[in-house]
Amino acid sequence: MKMEIIAKTSTLAVKGNGISYLKRHWTLYVMMVIPMTFFIIFKYIPMAGVMVAFKDYNIFKGVWASQWVGFAVFKEIFAMPEFYKALRNTLMLNVLGLLTFPVPIILAILLNELRVHWYKKISQTLMYLPHFISWVIVGGMAIELLSTNNGSINHMLMAIGASPIPFLEKPVLWITTYVGTGVWRNAGWGTILYLAALTGINKELYEAAEVDGASRIRKIWHITLPGIKPTIIVLLILQIGNMANISFEQPYVLKNSYVMDYAQVISTYVYSVGIQSARFALATAVGLFQSVVGLILLLTAEFISRRINNQGIF
Structure with a gap:
């Protein structure tokens, strides 16, 4: 009772x-x-x-x-050689993009180390600005600068007697251009979360390290990086989970007939085969396939992170 x-x-x-x-x-x-x-x-x-x-x-x-x-629509998709080529290109470009994952971290640490306040603010603004430029404009800028016959860079190379470089026509150079434009446009914006995480690190740790005679590199390695480690892990897991997806704008504006074997990704494939041909069931099936693969990659990255670092997003 x-x-x-x-x-x-x-x-x-x-x-x-x-x-x-x-x-x-x-x-x-x-x-x-x-x-x-x-x-x-x-x-x-x-x-x-x-x-x-x-x-x-x-x-x-x-x-x-x-x-x-x-599952008849899925069987049709999996019987298309073009689908596997688009899937290969999507994964390849996203893996290369994953290799640039440390760039925002490095930029955030460099900005955090700046002591001249006005210079730090100007640097942040200049790095954020490209994110607000449309991919259509970025693609036009890339063509104006890098095209073989009319590009400004190749004009300068030919002016000094060098041969023009086919940045947008050779597959390897096109892939390099694709990754480079992505880093230029998004790296500065990606520093925002890391800068926010850096503000949460206890300043007394830096003061204690300075008293012990630690150099700036030592403080970054033993205090800064461990301090933002949870943020790095969460963003890395999310990026891995998004590897089956790719934006439509960037590959669409940068592709051309010379590099279609490498520029055709799932998003542009869905547009050309599913939307332009009015095959909406096919477009939906590809989108569902992307979501399932992305979920599997996300859960796999989460599982590995939990096993190694005992940290994750769930």
Whole structure:
């Protein structure tokens, strides 16, 4: 009897604490309504459209009235040699992009080490600006600078008697240009999270290290990097999980007929085969395949990180 009374009293106390907490912090829950509404309308409700991948979709009949075909669309996709080529290119370009993962970390550490405040602010602004430039403009700039016949760089090379370099025509040079433009546009923006993480490191650690005679490199290696290690791990896991996906704009604006064997990625493949040809079931099936592969990669990276560092995102 006493135990029942104690249990009921504990339950009432928990409910009372919960109600009082809601009364104090109800504004936080009201603020969550907008993002939750966004995700429900634009993320969860559209998931019903995934069934298009399992139907012989007819735009006039609609999603629900179209005939079920099971995995026939997936079988058709996996029988296409072009799909495997697009998948190979997607993974290749994303792996090369993963090799540039340390660039924002290095930039953030360098910015953090700057002591002249106005110079630090100017440097940050100059590195952030490319992120706000459209890929259409970036592609136009790349063509104007790097094209073999009309590019400014090749004009300067020919002016000094050197041979022009086909940056956008040779596969290896095109891949280098692709990765380089991606780093130039996104690396500065990627430093924001690392700079935020750096502000959370206890300044007394640096002071103690300075008293012990540690050099600046030693402080970076033993204090700065361990301090932002959780942020690095989380962002690395997310990037690995996103390796099956690739943006549409960058490969689309930089591709040309000379490098189509390497520039055709899944996003442009879906556009050309699924959207332009009005094969919406095929486009949906490829998108679902990407999501499943991305989920597998994300969970694998999370599992490995948990085993090695006992840290992850879940």
